[in-house]
Amino acid sequence: MKKTFLLIALTVAGWLSVTNVAKAQYNNWSVGFRLGEPSGLNIRKYFGSNHAFDLNVGTYGGLYGTRRSYRTGQYRSVGLSIQGHYLWHKSLTSNESLRGYYGFGGQINTRRYYPPRLNGEFENALSLGASGIGGLEIFPANKPYSFFLEGGGYVELLQAPFFLSLNTGLGIRYNF
Template identity: 75%
Template sequence: MKKSFLLTVLALVGWVMTPNNAQAQYNNWSIGARIGEPSGINIRKYFGTNHAFDLNIGTYGGIYGTKRSYRAGEYKSVGLAIQGHFLWHAALTKSESIRAYYGFGGQINNRRYYPPRLNGEYENALSLGGSGIAGLEYFPTGKPYSFFLETGAYVELLQAPFFLNLNTGVGLRYNF
């Protein structure tokens, strides 16, 4: 297990350090990994001169605690999350290697919910809400990948109106 993890990390570092003449483009697709809330796969489609659509599919509840009060009971596990945002982005540097973005969208979550009425048993809780995000993305010169750092909030509308959760993340995307 430790050897396969180490080999994966070394392969990723080698790939990131490999020279490449491709320039980062904003009218394209990118795919990568996001660590945060939610953690998982990140897909982004750039279009126009300053818009993008961002999709995250992964886990929810692992970073800020698997055990958390929710409605009359609590969460005790990590769940699945699907999050999408329409983004506006702009260059912060003349070379356009650093870009800022912000956007709004929604999030669907599914976690195990333990209400007191079930005496320790759980039920699946599907929740739906709105979310907003803002971040920075760095495109190294001559490389086909980018790094990003973002923060935002999720406000639940259905099951527990106004349940608030922080959405933060860091990640790496390959742009093609």
């Protein structure tokens, strides 16, 4: 775990030190890290001047607590999450350094579920649902990276219909 954190920190420091000229790059890829719910790797592909696809792969359940009521039992762990959103984005400033976005998509999660019928034992729970997100992305002048802050929600469809969860996050992406 310490080696992984060190590798991530060195990678981010390397990205921040790059001095290539870069403006808001909407027709390109960006890769970064997202801290929040879910946390993990973030990949974004920009299409044209105002569309993008955003993919998050990482952990689910760590930010708002590992213990949470779920169906007739509880979640008691952090799990894996894969989340994808189709986005619409628009410049909020004349120099395009600040962009707003919103989008909709889906989320797949897996966590340990502790139902009462198993007397303290767990089973792996796979859930599927819809999610929506909105946020702001800041593109510093002449830098190849951007910062983002976002919030939204997740509504589970399978296994516990209408189970709600907040999806919030902040992070950094390298644009290329």
